[in-house]
Amino acid sequence: MNVENAVHDAHYFVPSPSRWPIVGAVALFCLGLGAALAINQVASGRWVLLIGAGVLLWMLIGWFGDVVHESESGSYGQQVDYSFRWGMSWFIFSEVMFFAAFFGALFYTRTISVPELGFFSETQRMLWPNFQADWPMATGPKSAAYQAMHPFGLPAINTALLLTSGVTLTWAHWGLLQQQRRVLSLGLGLTIVLGVLFLCLQAYEYQHAWSELKLTLASGAYGATFYLLTGFHGMHVLVGTLILTTMWLRVQRGHFTPLQHFGFEAAAWYWHFVDVVWLGLFVFVYVL
Structure with missing residues (x-):
C-alpha cells in the first residue's frame, strides 16, 4: 500500500488499492482445502494447511503493518x-x-x-x-x-x-x-x-x-x-x-x-x- 498515492483530505483518509484482501482469500482457501484433505487423510493436506496458515500470518503482519505505518505517518x-x-x-x-x-x-x-x-x-x-x-x-x-x-x-x-x-x-x-x-x-x-x-x-x-x-x-x-x-x-x-x-x-x-x-x-x-x-x-x- 502506498500512502503517498492515497486520497487524503481534511475529512477522511482513503487508502490506495491493497493486495492484502486477495492474499487473505488465498490463505483461507488453502486453510479450508488443507483441512478437508487432512480430514480425509490425504498426505498433502497438512502441507496445504501449513501453507495456508503461513500466508494468513503474512497477510496479518503486512496488513496491520500498513495500518500502523499510515497511523504513524499522520494520515488519519x-x-x-x-x-x-x-x-x-x-x-x-x-x-x-x-x-x-x-x-x-x-x-x-x-x-x-x-x-x-x-x-x-x-x-x-x-x-x-x-x-x-x-x-x-x-x-x-x-x-x-x-x-x-x-x-x-x-x-x-x-x-x-x-x-x-x-x-x-x-x-x-x-x-x-x-x-x-x-x-x-x-x-x-x-x-x-x-x-x-x-x-x-x-x-x-x-x-x-x-x-x-x-x-x-x-x-x-x-x-x-x-x-x-x-x-x-x-x-x-x-x-x-x-x-x-x-x-x-x-x-x-x-x-x-x-x-x-x-x-x-x-x-x-x-x-x-x-x-x-x-x-x-x-x-x-x-x-x-
Whole structure:
C-alpha cells in the first residue's frame, strides 16, 4: 500500500488499492482445502494447511503493518478515529453475542432441559433407568464416570491472574496518558506475563480434568459445555495476549502518544472484555 498515492483530505483518509484482501482469500482457501484433505487423510493436506496458515500470518503482519505505518505517518484524522472506535465497538458486541449464545445453551441445559427430563420420570426411567435430574449429570457406565470441576484451586488462581492483569493494563494506560513510558512498558509487559500464566495454568487444568477427573467432551452436557465455554475463552485470551504483545513491541519503537493511541485502547477494550467473560464463566461454570 502506498500512502503517498492515497486520497487524503481534511475529512477522511482513503487508502490506495491493497493486495492484502486477495492474499487473505488465498490463505483461507488453502486453510479450508488443507483441512478437508487432512480430514480425509490425504498426505498433502497438512502441507496445504501449513501453507495456508503461513500466508494468513503474512497477510496479518503486512496488513496491520500498513495500518500502523499510515497511523504513524499522520494520515488519519478525527473521522478515521471515529470509524476505528465504532468498528472495534461492534466487533466486541459481536463477541458478546458469541458468548451469550454459549451461556444461553448452558442456562437452557441446566434450567430447562434437565428438570424437564426429570419431570417425566416414568417415561425416562424406561429409557434411562439410572437417570437423575441433577447438575452436573452422571452419564454413561461407571467406567465413564467423571468428577465435576471445583471453583477453588486453579480456577480461583486464574481468576486472580486475570483480575490483576486488568489492573496492570489500566496502570499501563495511566502511564501512557501521563507520558511515563517506563510505566507504560512495564505495565503492559506484566499484563502479557499474566496472560501467559493464565494459559499455562488452563492447559494444566485441562490435562488434570481429562486424565485424572475423567472429564472429557463425551462426559454428557456438562463436559461439552465446560470445554466449549472455557476453550473458546482460552482462545480469546491467546488472541488478546498476541495483540498486547504487538502493542508492547510498538511501545518499544516509540509509538503512541497521549492524544493518539487508539491501537492501545482497542487492545485494552478487548482484554477487559475477556476479563468480564471469565468472571461470568467462573460463577456459572465453576461455582454454581
